[in-house]
Amino acid sequence: MTSLCVVGAGAAGAGAAYALRNTDVEATVLEKSRGVCGRAATRRRHGCRYDHGANYVKDPDERTTRLIRELGDDGLVDVEEPVWTFDRRGRITEGDDRDDHKFTWTEGLTQLAKRLFARTDADVRTATRVAALDREGDRWSVTDTDGDGHGPFDALLLTPPAPQTAALLTDTRWDDARLPRLREAVGSVPYRTIRSYLLHYPFEIDRPWYALVNVDREHDVGWLSREECKPSHVPDGESLLVVQMSPAWSTAHYDDPLDESVGTVAETVATLLDDPSFAEPDWYDDQGWRYALPDDGVSDVVHEAEDAGLFFAGDWVAGEGRVHAALWNGIEQGERVGEHLATSVF
Ligand SMILES: Cc1cc2nc3c(=O)[nH]c(=O)nc-3n(C[C@H](O)[C@H](O)[C@H](O)COP(=O)(O)OP(=O)(O)OC[C@H]3O[C@@H](n4cnc5c(N)ncnc54)[C@H](O)[C@@H]3O)c2cc1C
Known part of the structure; x- marks a missing residue:
């Protein structure tokens, strides 16, 4: 040996x-x-399960799908709803769903x-x-x-x-x-820093997309997704938004206390989604990723x-x-x- x-x-x-x-x-x-x-990473809180780092595994070529299926189809999730885009003005546009597969598991991404x-x-x-x-x-x-x-x-x-x-x-x-x-x-x-916020609401969100990605990289929000699109992650009748702030915003506000910074984030989300009810999540969480993505x-x-x-x-x-x-x-x-x-x- x-x-x-x-x-x-x-x-x-x-x-x-x-x-x-x-x-x-x-x-x-x-x-x-x-x-x-x-x-x-996956976390459990208040009856929800959420992937608060990476959102899903992409499949740029067939070998990843093959390997993931070899690991067992039980609990495997392939998020069906699409990814849409938005720009620095918050204009939301259909499209940019480049990923054929968006894999996670009912038990969360840590299953990998x-x-x-x-x-x-x-x-x-x-x-x-x-x-x-x-x-x-x-x-x-x-x-x-x-x-x-x-x-x-x-x-x-x-x-x-x-x-x-x-x-x-x-x-x-x-x-x-x-x-x-x-x-x-x-x-x-070199690395990019991302601070993820998790915003929970006691109501369902009716939107045609799973996620929105900021394509010009000039909005304070870089990515926003609906964790309830993943089966078994969020109880029926509830919603959980994963909000990844832009690297510039995240670096500037990395150490801001959660209770103080979440209000600004929720207001920004409410403006982006054009609905004031998103300004008041009933609970929230966060995670800072200082070394989120190598550049x-x-x-x-x-x-x-x-x-x-x-x-x-x-x-x-x-x-x-x-x-x-x-x-x-x-x-x-x-x-x-x-x-x-x-x-x-x-
Ligand atoms: C917010 C965010 C969103 C992302 N979204 C996506 C996405 O949707 N899709 C996608 O494909 N990728 C995404 N990524 C990128 C993806 O998460 C990473 O590329 C991938 O997980 C990196 O895996 P790794 O094994 O290289 O590193 P890591 O996952 O960082 O693993 C390294 C491990 O080393 C451990 N470690 C560090 N120091 C020590 C030490 N001294 N002793 C012992 N252990 C140590 C750490 O705890 C960690 O578990 C995202 C990343 C972030 C942060």
Whole structure:
């Protein structure tokens, strides 16, 4: 047996573990949150279930649909209502529904990672935040923020968003000229910040769309969707809007207290939807995503340390801030780890 430590249990980390499920690589996954699936996150509150990070998995090519169906059709949701657009003046227009499939599950988007991990023997340790990495001989050891050690491992796969991965590389003990180059390349990936608000109403909304996307990127709202279009997410007779504020607005108001900022957001939504009743949700929630979406990929430097068993995966390695991109990058990097371990560890 050979061993791999995967840091992060998002789509990329789950994809990597899944790729190695039929090999003799023993995968240990360390995840700082209490649940899996990272930015493709689901929360439950007041009888509702909502995807407050990514909204759904797109299918740009048939392989994603095939894989998702292989994970089981039970509870699989393909949102049928379309995505419409709006501009900076709030003018709503039909169209722009580029996605053939908009997949989630009745239990929420976190099912993606849950179902992938369920098909592996990976040891997934949640509530474990990695603090430092050590190269000892030709193996890697990991220390978490409680001071507990994990490993040693034959290989390491880092999947947190690039700025968090760069921070880990700062706390890495490895006397090798590639380390500063890696740190610089990973740390230079630019990100967009998004603050998501969840607005609940005790009435149904009758609109022909599932979501609205701001196409000129000049409105304070970037995206607005109706979570009740996903079966089992919102009880009948109620509505839950997912409102993702624009990166500029989100950055300026990232630390504003929820109770103070939600009024402005709800007023903006009421104006956009031309209905004053949206100004007064009966309950609300939020989530800040400081590293929501990578704005660019990373240079090939990230592959330079693979012969030392150090690998990277995630949407930022793929160069596209999408669940399917992270998933397939995780699968591909998992396969590379498998090839590396099969040829270099005896
Ligand atoms: C608001 C928002 C809306 C989006 N909408 C969509 C959409 O509709 N469709 C779509 O396809 N994509 C969407 N995306 C993008 C999509 O969510 C991401 O591209 C994808 O989930 C990235 O997966 P990942 O595995 O690369 O990273 P992540 O999901 O970020 O996974 C990395 C994991 O590493 C963990 N971690 C970080 N640091 C440590 C540490 N030190 N120790 C241990 N664990 C650590 C994190 O907790 C996380 O679970 C959206 C993203 C956001 C934020």
